[in-house]
Amino acid sequence: MALSRTSLETAIHEKIRSSGLRLTMPRRAICSVLSAHEEEFLTTSEILSAVEMNGLAIDPSTVYRTLDDFAEIGLVHHIHLGSQPGQWHLTVDHDHQHLVCESCGRTTLVPTIEIEPLFEVLRRSYGFHASLHHFAILGTCADCEPSDGHPHG
Amino acid sequence: MALSRTSLETAIHEKIRSSGLRLTMPRRAICSVLSAHEEEFLTTSEILSAVEMNGLAIDPSTVYRTLDDFAEIGLVHHIHLGSQPGQWHLTVDHDHQHLVCESCGRTTLVPTIEIEPLFEVLRRSYGFHASLHHFAILGTCADCEPSDGHPHG
């Protein structure tokens, strides 16, 4: 039951307000970009360019701060691949996690239920609460793993 | 069967040589620091300071390049916590993984065998080979989780 882009944005706006953050022009602009790229990870500079393409001008530092604020309320999360700049992603939908291929950069979605047993072990045995927002698993996807028996053309 | 600090360093040196990298003073200095802090994640500036405390002087850019080179041969890996600078760690010993607390920064070791079932699922169902080197799970440790029933003084 996917939300339309507009409803998605409305939902995000509500989350921002209800978390005690103010809904400002830069934040709207960033939300809009994130909603339009719901399935991708974007770098800060990609976000910035996209905002500018929408005819708006915001400061790079505002992008960084806004993303940090959004991360704090669980609206977005980010990952780092190797030494590349961080990549950001909406976290509206918590029922999947990300497998990120270090070779081709593609992300695969995995239902959280597959990973929940591990989290349960970590909670029970170590008292450790894994953060869903930051949990991206890096590795090599089927297409990029040479000896996997899943060759692709 | 842990290696003594000296044997650990020797093993690292061999790995460097056998990977076709040259064993230089800056690399020795960095290896020495990493070996002495085998259980911690260190930032580049912490590594740099530690090298200087050993009476040696190397350039920051050399630290970055050396760590990248070491990562390429699987000798080290790094993680990013939130917006903090990246943190590095030796990867000699593969039989544990890291839980990193985003609140206090402490790391907890977990035997890989606890996590292996998840990796197995990812391999079987998704053809995805999770990279052990990059696998640090972020979250909140028992001490920092207020409502966990594991209060500490």
Place this chain on the structure above:
DNA sequence: GTCGCAGATGCAATACTTCGCAAAAACAAC
């Protein structure tokens, strides 16, 4: 609609990271 306060922004300064290039060092061959 206007006022006031707290939070957010933009700008500038700082810190962190990467890159290019000439000089230096490692290592193999002699």
Place this chain on the structure above:
DNA sequence: GTTGTTTTTGCGAAGTATTGCATCTGCGAC
């Protein structure tokens, strides 16, 4: 030990990310 080739280093410069602070703006109260 010396020589030659190739990698690595340090330095400077450029690019990217973060922080401090004065100003501005969202939003609730009137």
